Amino acid sequence: MTEPLRVALAGLGxxxxxxxxxxxxxxxxxxxxxxxxxxxxxxxARDRSKDRxxxxxxxxWVDDPAELARHPKADVIVELVGGSDGPALALARAALGAGxxxxxxxxxxxxxxxxxxxxxxxxxxxxxxYEAAVAGGIPVIKGLREGAAANAIDSVYGILNxxxxxxxxxxxxxxxxxDDILSEAQALGYAEADPxxxxxxxxxxxxxxxxxxxxxxxKPSFDDVVITGVRHVIAADxxxxxxxxxxxxxxxxxxxxxxxxxxxVHPYLVPMDHPMAHVLSSTNAVVAEGNFVGRLFFQGxxxxxxxxxxxVVADLIDIARGEFGPPYAMPVDSLAAMAPADTGERRGxxxxxxxxxxxxxxxxxxAAAMRDAGVSIESLMQRGAMPDGSVLVAIVTHEGPxxxxxxxxxxxxxxxSLVGEPMWMHILEN
Amino acid sequence: MTEPLRVALAGLGxxxxxxxxxxxxxxxxxxxxxxxxxxxxxxxARDRSKDRxxxxxxxxWVDDPAELARHPKADVIVELVGGSDGPALALARAALGAGxxxxxxxxxxxxxxxxxxxxxxxxxxxxxxYEAAVAGGIPVIKGLREGAAANAIDSVYGILNxxxxxxxxxxxxxxxxxDDILSEAQALGYAEADPxxxxxxxxxxxxxxxxxxxxxxxKPSFDDVVITGVRHVIAADxxxxxxxxxxxxxxxxxxxxxxxxxxxVHPYLVPMDHPMAHVLSSTNAVVAEGNFVGRLFFQGxxxxxxxxxxxVVADLIDIARGEFGPPYAMPVDSLAAMAPADTGERRGxxxxxxxxxxxxxxxxxxAAAMRDAGVSIESLMQRGAMPDGSVLVAIVTHEGPxxxxxxxxxxxxxxxSLVGEPMWMHILEN
Numbered sequence: 001m002t003e004p005l006r007v008a009l010a011g012l013g014x015x016x017x018x019x020x021x022x023x024x025x026x027x028x029x030x031x032x033x034x035x036x037x038x039x040x041x042x043x044x045a046r047d048r049s050k051d052r053x054x055x056x057x058x059x060x061w062v063d064d065p066a067e068l069a070r071h072p073k074a075d076v077i078v079e080l081v082g083g084s085d086g087p088a089l090a091l092a093r094a095a096l097g098a099g100x101x102x103x104x105x106x107x108x109x110x111x112x113x114x115x116x117x118x119x120x121x122x123x124x125x126x127x128x129x130y131e132a133a134v135a136g137g138i139p140v141i142k143g144l145r146e147g148a149a150a151n152a153i154d155s156v157y158g159i160l161n162x163x164x165x166x167x168x169x170x171x172x173x174x175x176x177x178x179d180d181i182l183s184e185a186q187a188l189g190y191a192e193a194d195p196x197x198x199x200x201x202x203x204x205x206x207x208x209x210x211x212x213x214x215x216x217x218x219k220p221s222f223d224d225v226v227i228t229g230v231r232h233v234i235a236a237d238x239x240x241x242x243x244x245x246x247x248x249x250x251x252x253x254x255x256x257x258x259x260x261x262x263x264x265v266h267p268y269l270v271p272m273d274h275p276m277a278h279v280l281s282s283t284n285a286v287v288a289e290g291n292f293v294g295r296l297f298f299q300g301x302x303x304x305x306x307x308x309x310x311x312v313v314a315d316l317i318d319i320a321r322g323e324f325g326p327p328y329a330m331p332v333d334s335l336a337a338m339a340p341a342d343t344g345e346r347r348g349x350x351x352x353x354x355x356x357x358x359x360x361x362x363x364x365x366x367a368a369a370m371r372d373a374g375v376s377i378e379s380l381m382q383r384g385a386m387p388d389g390s391v392l393v394a395i396v397t398h399e400g401p402x403x404x405x406x407x408x409x410x411x412x413x414x415x416x417s418l419v420g421e422p423m424w425m426h427i428l429e430n
Numbered sequence: 431m432t433e434p435l436r437v438a439l440a441g442l443g444x445x446x447x448x449x450x451x452x453x454x455x456x457x458x459x460x461x462x463x464x465x466x467x468x469x470x471x472x473x474x475a476r477d478r479s480k481d482r483x484x485x486x487x488x489x490x491w492v493d494d495p496a497e498l499a500r501h502p503k504a505d506v507i508v509e510l511v512g513g514s515d516g517p518a519l520a521l522a523r524a525a526l527g528a529g530x531x532x533x534x535x536x537x538x539x540x541x542x543x544x545x546x547x548x549x550x551x552x553x554x555x556x557x558x559x560y561e562a563a564v565a566g567g568i569p570v571i572k573g574l575r576e577g578a579a580a581n582a583i584d585s586v587y588g589i590l591n592x593x594x595x596x597x598x599x600x601x602x603x604x605x606x607x608x609d610d611i612l613s614e615a616q617a618l619g620y621a622e623a624d625p626x627x628x629x630x631x632x633x634x635x636x637x638x639x640x641x642x643x644x645x646x647x648x649k650p651s652f653d654d655v656v657i658t659g660v661r662h663v664i665a666a667d668x669x670x671x672x673x674x675x676x677x678x679x680x681x682x683x684x685x686x687x688x689x690x691x692x693x694x695v696h697p698y699l700v701p702m703d704h705p706m707a708h709v710l711s712s713t714n715a716v717v718a719e720g721n722f723v724g725r726l727f728f729q730g731x732x733x734x735x736x737x738x739x740x741x742v743v744a745d746l747i748d749i750a751r752g753e754f755g756p757p758y759a760m761p762v763d764s765l766a767a768m769a770p771a772d773t774g775e776r777r778g779x780x781x782x783x784x785x786x787x788x789x790x791x792x793x794x795x796x797a798a799a800m801r802d803a804g805v806s807i808e809s810l811m812q813r814g815a816m817p818d819g820s821v822l823v824a825i826v827t828h829e830g831p832x833x834x835x836x837x838x839x840x841x842x843x844x845x846x847s848l849v850g851e852p853m854w855m856h857i858l859e860n
Contacts, residue, residue, distance in 0.1 A: 032764045035755070137720075143572075147561075150460060150740045150742075314579050
C-alpha cells in the first residue's frame with residue numbers, strides 16, 4: 001500500500017467529530033477504495049478539553065487553525081469552522097497559498113469567495129473540493145460536475161434547506177402556523193436560536209449560487225440571487241395549495257434557458273406528481289434538467305454529522321485517488337460572466353393570496369387590478385372570515401409573464417381593502 | 431488546448447447515434463469541461479448506408495467491430511453493440527488487450543464477464559467504464575463508486591427496468607391486467623416483441639449484480655441473483671396493495687447487512703411514503719443505504735438514446751480528464767467472494783394472494799397452514815367471486831422469517847382448494 005493521505009482538520013464540532021469517527025469506523029474499507037489509507041494527523045478547534053466522544057490524543061493539536069496550513073505532514077486541509085470570512089477564509093487562503101489540497105463544507109465561504117479560492121487552487125495545482133457545502137450527504141456537486149457533464153443544463157433547482165422543509169412539512173401534516181412550528185423546532189434543536197439564515201433563504205441561496213456556477217459554467221454571482229424565505233407562508237396557504245393538488249416547498253431555482261441567469265429562492269407550489277412534492281421533513285433534493293439526460297433527481301440527508309462527514313470524506317477519497325480537476329469543472333478563465341435574467345419576462349403560473357377586509361367591493365377591486373394588468377385568472381377561492389374578521393382570497397393565474405402579476409400587485413399596494421401584504425408564490429411546472 | 435480524446439464507436443443503433451449527436455451538439459461545452467475535445471474517429475455497425483439522422487461521412491468506417499480495437503488513432507473504444515458474448519465481448523477483449531480504454535453500455539456483458547474485463551483493464555492500466563449499463567442516464571455507478579465511497583453500504587436497491595415500471599404504473603392507473611398492458615406497450619414500441627428479458631427480471635438482475643459488486647466490494651455473482659418477474663402480478667394485487675397503502679414495484683435488492691450477500695429481483699409492495707412509490711412510468715431509481723450518509727436516492731431516465739448517451743459521454747469525459755480508477759472502485763484482488771445469504775432467515779412482512787375455489791373450508795385450510803408454519807397474520811381480505819367463480823384471498827403477515835412463509839406455501843402446494851399458483855411478494859420497509 002502506498003503512502004497515506006494525511007489530513008489536518010480545522011473545526012471539531014459535530015461534523016468534524018463525525019469525520020474523525022467515519023475515518024475510524026470505515027478506515028479499512030476506505031483504504032481499499034481510495035488505494036491508500038486516509039489519516040488525520042492534526043486538528044484545531046476552540047476547546048482542547050471538550051468531550052466530543054472521539055479520541056484526539058493521537059493528533060497534533062494546533063491552537064490557531066491557520067497554522068494547520070503550514071503543518072509539515074498534512075497533504076490536505078479540511079475546513080469545518082464555518083462563516084464566510086474570518087478564520088475559515090484565512091485558513092483557505094493560507095492552505096491554498098501553501099500548495100495544500102483543501103476540502104470544505106462551508107457554503108457561505110464558497111458562495112462569496114469561491115472564485116478567488118478556485119483561482120488559487122488552480123495556480124497551485126491542488127484540489128479545492130466542497131461536496132459537503134451543498135445538500136449535505138447527497139453527491140450533487142459530483143453529479144453536476146461529472147455525472148451530468150455531457151449535458152447543457154437548462155435548469156437546476158432544489159430543496160436546499162432542511163430546516164425550512166421540516167417546518168413546511170410539519171405545517172402541512174399538522175395544519176399549524178409557521179411561528180408555532182418554528183418555536184417547537186427551536187426547542188428541539190432542529191432550528192437555530194437565530195433562524196434567519198435558514199428561514200429567510202440565505203443558506204439556500206448560498207447553495208444555489210454554487211450549483212448555478214457548476215451547472216452553467218458561470219462565474220459565481222451570489223449577489224444576484226433573489227431571495228424570499230418562508231416566514232410569510234401561513235397554514236391557509238398550505239391548505240389552499242393542497243386543495244389544488246400542490247405542496248409548498250422552499251426551492252432554490254437557477255435557470256439559464258432564457259438568456260441571462262435567473263437565480264431565486266422562494267416558496268413554490270409544487271405539483272403532487274413532481275418528485276419534489278414527496279421530499280419530506282429535513283430531507284434535501286436537487287433536480288438537474290439536462291438537454292440529453294432529461295431530469296435527474298437526487299435526494300438524501302442535507303445535514304447532520306454522518307451525511308456531511310460522508311461528503312467530506314468522499315472528497316478526500318477523490319484526492320487520495322488523484323481524481324480531481326478544476327473546482328468549477330472548468331478553468332476559472334473559462335467561466336462565463338452571466339447577466340441576471342429579467343424575471344419579469346418569465347412566463348408561468350402564480351398563486352396569490354390576499355387577506356382582505358370583509359366588505360363590499362373588495363373582490364371587484366382585486367379582479368379589476370388583475371384585468372388591468374393583463375393577468376388572466378385560472379381559479380379564485382374566497383374563504384369565510386378568519387378569527388379577526390378578515391377574509392382570504394386565493395388566486396391561481398393562467399400562464400403569463402411575471403411583470404403583469406407584479407403590476408397588478410403594484411396597483412393594489414396600499415389599498416385600504418388589504419389587510420397585510422399579499423402572498424405571491426410561483427407554481428413549479430412538472 | 432491539448433490533444434483531443436479520440437473515440438472509436440461500435441454500434442450505431444439509437445444509443446450510438448445518440449452519442450454522435452450529443453458530441454456534436456454539446457461539443458464545445460464538453461471540451462471546456464473535459465479540458466480537451468472528444469471526437470469520434472471511427473465507427474462500425476451492421477449497415478453502412480442506413481439513415482440514422484447523423485452524418486458519419488467524416489468517420490472511418492470499419493466492417494468488423496473487433497477491428498476498431500486496432501484502429502491506430504483511437505484512444506478509447508465505445509461498445510454499443512449489446513449481448514453478453516459474441517461481437518461485444520470479442521471487441522472488449524481485443525480493446526483491453528490492445529491497451530485501449532473501453533466504455534460500454536452493455537449490462538449483460540458486464541454482469542457476466544465484468545471480472546475478467548476489469549482484470550484486463552487493470553493489467554493494461556486503462557479505463558473500463560460502464561455508467562450507461564445501469565439505470566441509463568442516472569450517474570449511479572459514479573454515485574456508488576465515488577459519491578458514497580466513504581460508506582459501508584448496507585443495501586442497494588432500485589427500479590432498474592423501465593418496461594416493468596411502465597407496465598405496473600399503467601396497470602395501477604387504469605386498473606387493467608398485465609397481458610393487456612403488455613400488448614399495448616409492444617404495439618407502441620415500449621416493450622420488445624420478445625419481452626422476456628425485461629418482464630422476467632433478467633435485465634434488472636444484470637444491473638443489480640453490477641450494483642452489488644460496487645456497493646459491497648464483492649466479486650460479481652450474477653448466478654446467485656434470485657429472480658421473479660412481473661408476469662404474475664394481477665390487477666387485483668395492485669388494488670389490494672393500494673387499499674393497504676402500497677404500490678407494487680419490481681425491485682432489484684442487494685443486501686449485505688446480515689452476513690452473506692442477498693441479491694434478488696422481485697415485485698415488492700412499496701409503502702406510499704417511500705420515494706420508490708412515486709417513481710412512475712419508465713423512470714428508474716436507485717437507493718443506497720450507507721452507514722454514515724443514510725439513504726441516498728437517485729432518479730432519472732433509465733433508457734432512451736439521450737439519457738444513455740449522456741452516461742456514455744460522462745464516462746468519456748472522465749477518461750479525457752484522466753479521472754478513472756479501478757472498474758469496481760478497488761483492485762480486482764481486493765474484491766471479496768461473498769456467499770449467497772440464506773433468504774429463509776430474512777425477517778420481514780409479506781403479501782400472499784391465493785386464488786381459491788368458492789367452497790366451505792378453504793379459508794380454514796389456508797389459515798391452518800399459516801398457523802402450522804408459524805406465520806402470524808396481520809390482515810386477511812377475502813374478495814367476492816371473480817368472473818370464473820373463484821375467490822381472492824389476500825394476506826399480509828406480521829414480521830417473521832421467510833422460511834415460515836415458504837413452509838406454509840409448501841403445505842398448501844397441490845391443494846385442490848387452490849386455483850393456480852399463490853402470489854408471494856415481500857413488503858419493503860421504509
